[in-house]
Amino acid sequence: MPDTSPRPLVRTPPVALTGPVLVVGAGLVGTSVALALVEAGVEVLLSDHHPENVRTASGLGAGRSAESRPGAEIGLVVVAVPPDALGGVVAEALQRHPRAVVTDVGSVKTQPLLEVTAADRDVVHRYVGSHPMAGSERSGPLAATSTLFQGRPWAITPHASADPDAVETVEALVAVCGGTPVWLTPEEHDRAVARTSHVPHLVSALVAGRLADAPEQHLALTGQGVRDVTRVAGGDPALYGQIVSGNATAVVELLGEVRADLDRLIAAVGGGDRGTLVDLLDHGVAGTRAIPAKHGGPPRAMQSVWVSVPDHPGELARLFADAVASGVNIEDIRIDHDPGRPTGRVELVVDATRAEHLLGSLEEREWVTHR
Numbered sequence: 001m002p003d004t005s006p007r008p009l010v011r012t013p014p015v016a017l018t019g020p021v022l023v024v025g026a027g028l029v030g031t032s033v034a035l036a037l038v039e040a041g042v043e044v045l046l047s048d049h050h051p052e053n054v055r056t057a058s059g060l061g062a063g064r065s066a067e068s069r070p071g072a073e074i075g076l077v078v079v080a081v082p083p084d085a086l087g088g089v090v091a092e093a094l095q096r097h098p099r100a101v102v103t104d105v106g107s108v109k110t111q112p113l114l115e116v117t118a119a120d121r122d123v124v125h126r127y128v129g130s131h132p133m134a135g136s137e138r139s140g141p142l143a144a145t146s147t148l149f150q151g152r153p154w155a156i157t158p159h160a161s162a163d164p165d166a167v168e169t170v171e172a173l174v175a176v177c178g179g180t181p182v183w184l185t186p187e188e189h190d191r192a193v194a195r196t197s198h199v200p201h202l203v204s205a206l207v208a209g210r211l212a213d214a215p216e217q218h219l220a221l222t223g224q225g226v227r228d229v230t231r232v233a234g235g236d237p238a239l240y241g242q243i244v245s246g247n248a249t250a251v252v253e254l255l256g257e258v259r260a261d262l263d264r265l266i267a268a269v270g271g272g273d274r275g276t277l278v279d280l281l282d283h284g285v286a287g288t289r290a291i292p293a294k295h296g297g298p299p300r301a302m303q304s305v306w307v308s309v310p311d312h313p314g315e316l317a318r319l320f321a322d323a324v325a326s327g328v329n330i331e332d333i334r335i336d337h338d339p340g341r342p343t344g345r346v347e348l349v350v351d352a353t354r355a356e357h358l359l360g361s362l363e364e365r366e367w368v369t370h371r
Contacts, residue, residue: 103129
């Protein structure tokens with residue numbers, strides 16, 4: 001499938017969304033899209049395989065059941081269903097709503113496009129895939145919020161035969177939801193998410209699996225580092241199995257690269273090759289520095305300031321108030337509980353040039369800090 005050229009990052013003025021918009025799948029992401037649209041004054045109809053999800057989403061103000069308006073002429077369909085069902089539901093929407101643009105919010109883009117094209121090549125021009133890079137540890141409509149996508153990257157993945165008007169309609173959806181558009185071909189999108197999401201999740205799961213049958217004495221030494229590495233491994237295995245299987249080609253290619261590095265690592269550690277070991281660790285450091293800073297800006301040097309916090313009511317609030325008083329912007333916060341002691345450690349991540357000032361300011365306020 002030929003690639004399409006990258007689109008500009010800003011289009012002015014954006015096309016207006018003409019309703020009603022049909023959201024198929026009233027889970028976390030679908031309901032969040034619906035809430036954002038309703039707040040913008042767009043009429044939203046909801047459909048879901050589970051009627052209780054529609055009732056819940058409607059009760060939250062995310063629109064009303066599609067059954068309440070049979071025969072309504074839909075302008076846009078947003079498909080927010082599990083990956084295994086994505087291609088079939090998109091193809092069905094294209095057939096059922098012959099004047100509608102259809103997009104989806106799935107994590108994989110190439111496989112659904114192939115399925116839609118195989119179903120009916122004559123209507124695929126009205127389909128433009130998309131993927132908001134936003135979510136939550138919680139699921140279902142009760143976890144939804146209209147602000148879920150504010151400032152978050154939202155991939156738009158037009159294919160070679162996509163209608164330009166259809167692409168602009170999806171751009172308008174992203175704008176209404178507050179997302180930051182990123183234009184990629186379907187193939188490039190799948191390679192990107194394999195690198196930044198799917199393979200990291202699988203590696204995290206492998207590391208976490210080493211803990212499942214670990215002796216209790218080993219687990220007593222658990223620190224924040226292992227929590228950071230294994231956090232995403234707690235996701236829904238059935239859902240992530242669908243996502244990874246749908247992106248198998250890109251994932252397998254990257255896993256092969258990881259396996260090659262792992263073989264080098266085993267040989268270096270087992271053979272006492274300190275130089276290769278350091279090279280691999282240096283490459284990891286380079287990767288952490290390549291991750292964009294918040295708001296998509298260039299990476300900046302960060303430094304952690306550790307603060308001991310007594311486990312008493314109000315202590316975190318006092319720490320945050322004192323950090324604000326220092327005038328230093330806190331970029332990230334992590335909390336590490338100290339086993340066996342009524343104390344926790346709070347990690348305040350700040351610009352490296354401001355770390356010493358924050359340390360001094362907190363120490364003046366009698367906090368115990370660690371560099």
